[in-house]
Amino acid sequence: MGLAAVAGVAIAVAVNAWLLGVTQLTSASMSPTLDPGERVLFWKVGGVDRGDVIVFDGRDSMVPAEHPPAEFVKRVIGIGGDRVSCCTAGRVLVNGVPVAEPYVSPSAVDDTAFEVQVPPGKLWVMGDQRNRSADSRAHLGDPGGGFVSVDRVSGRVLAVVWPARAARWLD
Numbered sequence: 001m002g003l004a005a006v007a008g009v010a011i012a013v014a015v016n017a018w019l020l021g022v023t024q025l026t027s028a029s030m031s032p033t034l035d036p037g038e039r040v041l042f043w044k045v046g047g048v049d050r051g052d053v054i055v056f057d058g059r060d061s062m063v064p065a066e067h068p069p070a071e072f073v074k075r076v077i078g079i080g081g082d083r084v085s086c087c088t089a090g091r092v093l094v095n096g097v098p099v100a101e102p103y104v105s106p107s108a109v110d111d112t113a114f115e116v117q118v119p120p121g122k123l124w125v126m127g128d129q130r131n132r133s134a135d136s137r138a139h140l141g142d143p144g145g146g147f148v149s150v151d152r153v154s155g156r157v158l159a160v161v162w163p164a165r166a167a168r169w170l171d
Helices: 002-018
Strands: 020-024 039-043 053-057 071-079 083-088 091-094 114-117 122-126 153-162
Touching (some): 020 153, 053 122, 071 083, 071 091
Antiparallel strands (some): 053 071, 053 153, 071 122, 083 091
């Protein structure tokens, strides 16, 4: 019995260290997809792609490099090599093609113009609540240019796990 308990704890620690993580949202920048106070489960393994909601350490992109580790949750809009621009009729374009964004409410659109080329190994991220998100756009003039290093990604959000009444899988 004691060995089974030790093995169970070891497995739980390993899963937490290498496969899954949990973080709490502290802002409304991802509403209506995710709301402040919700805890999300994220998968630490594998790459990320356009459209993924990710957890990342914002040092060098959202906060200065000397800042303590700071978790952010945003949606990946562009990956290395992509040209991301805004706004054609309020729509974000990736490589000249309008992005279908059913998760962005018409009342949350921010049509501030920008155009960037995402460097290799970097990501361009934006919140779903565009008019209330300090995302890559807000950091264009900063030393990191608002780009998130792929190395800073903690994982892809899979589900809301708390509060229990709001538990759900992300599409």
